[in-house]
Amino acid sequence: MVKGRRLYEGKAKILYEGPEAGTVVVHFKDDATAFNGEKFDVIEGKGVLNNRISEFMFTRLREMGLNTSFIKRLNMREQLHKQVEIIPLEVIVRNIAAGSICKRLGLKEGERLPRAIVEFCYKKDELGDPLVAEEHINAFGWAEPRELDDMIHMALRTNDILSGLFAGIGIRLVDFKLEFGREYSPDGMVRTVLTDEISPDSCRLWDMKTDEKLDKDRFRRDLGGLVDAYAEVARRLGIINDSNPGGTGPKLVKG
């Protein structure tokens, strides 16, 4: 499968033209950034793990009837997606207070929120992706009211499905970030679809028994062991082989 020209390079991924019109190839890099790019490192193996974990998540969500841009994984670092028009919002779903909301609203990290909270941030690196209200989204037309409804509904369903999924493997889904796009079909219909990635880069994941962080906070907070933590998530999902006593690192299950 031959990919076309580079369309866009983000912090952790590169987008290429896909082999057919209306498709893109997503390449997962090993780059890690935080605090709007102020902190940077290359963490060998992260891209490979995120590619596999994100494939797993999108596959499960698609089975449950959610529209996604994900088509299939191509190789160790790449997946094929439908080309979509990105809606310029980051959608954050929070079950437990952690990260920016703690300082913003005076909450204690680890506190369960009264219910799942859906937040929107305007995707604009130079502004640091500021929090916005529905009022701003409507006024600036970043998303149609129907799309806003779709995003909230799909984000809450994704939260239920993924919270269950992670609970099944002893992990608490604290919060996560989603991105959405518009899929234009040949008949003129526009569908809201889930896109981007779902991985320990975009989720806060805490071990249920030990509260150990199994996500990008290991990098943000200089805790170390990031690849080991991501590999642990993959291992519990059955993506990485359990029994690898002689190996020199996580062994990916074929397929």
Place this chain on the structure above:
Amino acid sequence: MVKGRRLYEGKAKILYEGPEAGTVVVHFKDDATAFNGEKFDVIEGKGVLNNRISEFMFTRLREMGLNTSFIKRLNMREQLHKQVEIIPLEVIVRNIAAGSICKRLGLKEGERLPRAIVEFCYKKDELGDPLVAEEHINAFGWAEPRELDDMIHMALRTNDILSGLFAGIGIRLVDFKLEFGREYSPDGMVRTVLTDEISPDSCRLWDMKTDEKLDKDRFRRDLGGLVDAYAEVARRLGIINDSNPGGTGPKLVKG
């Protein structure tokens, strides 16, 4: 904890008065029945496993903000619930065609349904729990329109959470049955709450890789190995200890 008089004996459970007003003790028996009681057996260990698995499911659902009657597990065979007025409907959620819907609608077992389908059956043993439409529920007043909305919404959320949970441990949630009740609070409010049990007795669970049945169909279809299958579900959920080489059977993790 002292339980009171026996309130009701069902096919797989016995209900006793709880230690405090407004509570009941649910006792999980080893009895297995199918085809409206025509088939019967005692399967040693089933009740103990269902008690633990159901505790796990209700705990996860409660964490996700669903109202349930479950308070806590008391011992190996019993749990404490809030006393509720049972709504006389079985609510069935189906993701994949299996069981009665195949014959009824001419579907092939294993076929994924166009979307999750919520069915209602009128709870009446002597009639074999017949399928009913919303029309019947409204006409006979078995549930208020608001309760019907609650049940559909809660059943679909439960489906998302549990489908995710089982997917996390390599199991496909094919379909399952829920029961709901009314909780009357002292201030006169009535809440719709999830009650009864969620276990391999009330779910169809297929291994994702092998399609092996890990549920009560092993009994219905004389496949044998029912307790081993239930124990496998419990093991994957982390309820049963993995490493028990010298043991003589499934070993339950303390707690």
